[in-house]
Amino acid sequence: MTNSMPDSLDANSFYIEGPDIADAKAPQVPIERRWEERRFGARLVNPANRRKLSVIIVGSGLAGASAAATLGEAGYNVACFCYQDSPRRAHSIAAQGGINAAKNYRNDGDSVYRLFYDTVKGGDFRARESNVYRLAEVSVEIIDQCVAQGVPFAREYGGLLDNRSFGGVQVSRTFYARGQTGQQLLIGAYQALERQIAAETVAMHTRHEMLELIVVDGRARGVVIRDMVTGGIETHFADAVVLATGGYGNVFYLSTNAVGCNVTATWRAHRKGAYFANPCFTQIHPTCIPVSGEHQSKLTLMSESLRNDGRIWVPKRGEDKRDPRKIPEQDRDYYLERIYPSFGNLVPRDIASRAAKNVCDEGRGVGPGGLGVYLDFADAIARLGRPAVEGKYGNLFSMYAQITGENPYQTPMRIYPAVHYTMGGLWVDYDLQASIPGLYVTGEANFSDHGANRLGASALMQGLADGYFVLPNTINDYLADGPFPKVAESHPAAVEAVQAVRARIDKLLSVNGSRTVDSFHKELGRVMWDYCGMERSEEGLRKALNRIRELKKEFWSDVRVLGTNEELNQALERAGRVADFFELGELMCIDALVRRESCGGHFRVESQTPDGEALRDDDEFAYVSAWEFGGDDRRPVLHKEPLVYEYVEMKQRSYK
């Protein structure tokens, strides 16, 4: 079979199947001993030799800053890059609700094993057991590390660290700092990073965007960077490269992510040979402020922690348009409490999102366009008093009031699901190494530990686990073979990468068409949301693929990017990112098309039970899909990593 792209839209003709892959790094010992065994088995680099080795880290959010600080402290020469004007502005700062850890401070039956179990089950059995177990194990160390750094976690009356619950679990294991957990954790990581910058083990480059990976003799050896202020194109080389560049939820245009979040770094690495895993696994978060009109460029999350005390409901009858405060109890449907009595409002995000979509599809949604459900605090205020509710959630309530003009202490909030997080990302083995030797990927940028659905408060845990504890223990094993031969700027691989970056920038600036970058992005986002969002069908995905390809062509012939390269040019920055989103969007739809099962929040209409519930297909789809770039206008190659569950029995999830 040739590898060229088909003209027809026959479902199986979009890709080629390659050989299966496997993680070869997790030791074959009982799961509770795997991490210890790997740490012991990984080679070490003695402190004197670390000074001779260099590491590039792209990204200084929680995953990148923690890794840079830790590797700097260990004595490696680290160069760290981010596109913001300060590491403190990474998207991690937006995280509100909290971070999980199996500390069992509440003595409510929590344990490393239970966190592992909840996460595997919550991910709908599409995550790798070894990684998830390690994540649960390391979670307890993260809290100690952050407390030692001075992160001001909320405390109980007696002074102990407080905990709350998040969806998909029945214990309280979420540590938090009011509604600003990400900000406080990031300040902790940032100060550790700053210390290393002052000690000159880390060179920090802000407002520098990575546009290409340099691969020499099959190893990741450097990056091509654009100085976003001057437009200067630079090359940087090292013995290893780490990508900690966050998630790609903005392929949907509207999401809760910061507007700058993008896929460029990981996509460029993918084009150079790194496999992209589970691209279609996107998390739709159930509690976001509903879309209010065409003018919006971003959506706002209302933290999941609100579901601890807020009750979700819609009127029993769609025609009931009364002020919610005037709707009596008997006319309300607390549908999550009704359908899922054991977890109630704390079902996992995928379940809560789909349930909200279902009641809105039935015509019972509230607010403009009927795309909203109520999140009501009247009971909590009556039970706990307003000061207690304000103490826990005050900043979230005021954010809601500022955005909607409504007072959530008096009238229920309106919420609706929105794109929030991407479980897909670059494929990595147990060491967090991608399929290109010397390339490591951490945080949201890797396909990570969350399977088809991430439980709340586990992204911060994973980013910090990767950066503070996992990577610093595994990357040594690779660096022990270094230092590798120096790479000169004149090396053909570097020259080729720089030329590719320049050619792309020139092309974007020379099209001189009639449409703005944003108009293309918006249209792509709409296609992705309609056909590759919460509900997917074979027919819809084919339609989407067709439209994305047309749009991509139109983009390259009709986009208008004003200004020049040699200046601060946000239109140019955005154009490059949107161009990569087109390619990613196509792969996401192909991945979704191939996965003919409903799993996580991804409902495939062809795969449902007779009563309309999501139906997973473990016989066919219990694998990680790891995509190899096939070439421009050529089919991608699918490598499957079969998932084996030795510890958690695979069964249809039930939260009833």
Ligand SMILES: Cc1cc2nc3c(=O)[nH]c(=O)nc-3n(C[C@H](O)[C@H](O)[C@H](O)COP(=O)(O)OP(=O)(O)OC[C@H]3O[C@@H](n4cnc5c(N)ncnc54)[C@H](O)[C@@H]3O)c2cc1C
């Ligand atoms: C509103 C909101 C609330 C959330 N709340 C929670 C929560 O309560 N608990 C939880 O566990 N998770 C939460 N999450 C998820 C969590 O915040 C993120 O998954 C996590 O912070 C990602 O961290 P990261 O370090 O991987 O990436 P980011 O924080 O996104 O950092 C990416 C870094 O990469 C850099 N970068 C990217 N591309 C390039 C490039 N090409 N060149 C140079 N630099 C580049 C950026 O400058 C940045 O420094 C929330 C997410 C959102 C959107």
